[in-house]
Amino acid sequence: MFSETDFDKLQQIMEESPERKELLQRLLESHQMTISAISHEIRNPLTLIYSTLQLIASQHPETASFKYWNQLMEDVKYTNLLLEELSVYNNSDRLSLTQTNTVSFFRTVSLSFAASITDTDIEFTSRIPDRLPDFDCDTVKLRQVLLNLLHNARDGVMLREHTAHKICLDVSTTEDIHQRTYICAKISDNGCGIPLENLGHIFEPFTTYKTGGTGLGLAIASRIARAHKGSLSVTSVPNDLTTFTLLLPV
Numbered sequence: 001m002f003s004e005t006d007f008d009k010l011q012q013i014m015e016e017s018p019e020r021k022e023l024l025q026r027l028l029e030s031h032q033m034t035i036s037a038i039s040h041e042i043r044n045p046l047t048l049i050y051s052t053l054q055l056i057a058s059q060h061p062e063t064a065s066f067k068y069w070n071q072l073m074e075d076v077k078y079t080n081l082l083l084e085e086l087s088v089y090n091n092s093d094r095l096s097l098t099q100t101n102t103v104s105f106f107r108t109v110s111l112s113f114a115a116s117i118t119d120t121d122i123e124f125t126s127r128i129p130d131r132l133p134d135f136d137c138d139t140v141k142l143r144q145v146l147l148n149l150l151h152n153a154r155d156g157v158m159l160r161e162h163t164a165h166k167i168c169l170d171v172s173t174t175e176d177i178h179q180r181t182y183i184c185a186k187i188s189d190n191g192c193g194i195p196l197e198n199l200g201h202i203f204e205p206f207t208t209y210k211t212g213g214t215g216l217g218l219a220i221a222s223r224i225a226r227a228h229k230g231s232l233s234v235t236s237v238p239n240d241l242t243t244f245t246l247l248l249p250v
Helices: 004-014 018-059 061-065 069-090 102-116 139-159 217-227
Strands: 098-100 123-127 135-137 166-175 181-189 231-237 241-249
Touching: 018 061, 018 069, 061 069, 069 217, 098 102, 102 123, 102 139, 102 166, 135 241, 139 166, 139 181, 139 217, 139 241, 217 231, 217 241
Parallel strands: 123 166
Antiparallel strands: 098 135, 166 181, 181 241, 231 241
16 A cells, blocks of 8 residues: 555646556546445445354344353444544545635534543633634545544543643644645643654554554544545654644645
């Protein structure tokens, strides 16, 4: 599967000539269609297997006492989750762009996350200005990115003991050296952090350091950011501060 570096190299090659661009676009589309077809063909029988296992459990309750039964069900559910996330990753660069009210969008995401942590001791702060420029985005996929980052922050702070758990969503505008304007969303937490040796790999597909993770969540988030002509980056000091920075062009 292509890494971010591979995609960067392909983009450079595609810019060199229209002929190469057309050929590589067709190859990438073929690559995506192949992954979609494989995922679809595996998911169908897997769904039947899971349904059959549920039927067995309902008609033979004694199976629940079998030593490996629960693990079998968990493995089937995990495989299905992996196929779903693989499909999302494969289609993460296909956007449906609409002009979006930035303030309203981020406040909606903020409220959604806040509602999910009402029964925890996490202190969540969102700093969203009353005025921000509108921008074109795929609201469904971008919401997925932000909630994924916020949920990762939640998991990170809950792993750290004996501390006041804090998460912050900070939205502003910024400019690069070419004076292009970007929406800048920073998600910070004071959780367990990410070791330095892992920072360079966390956006790579199937790389995970979380129990039960598929290793596709951050890879999906990064691809969606890049599809918006933006970027996703991270800085982290273990047991101190971790900040993910999402830049989206206006």
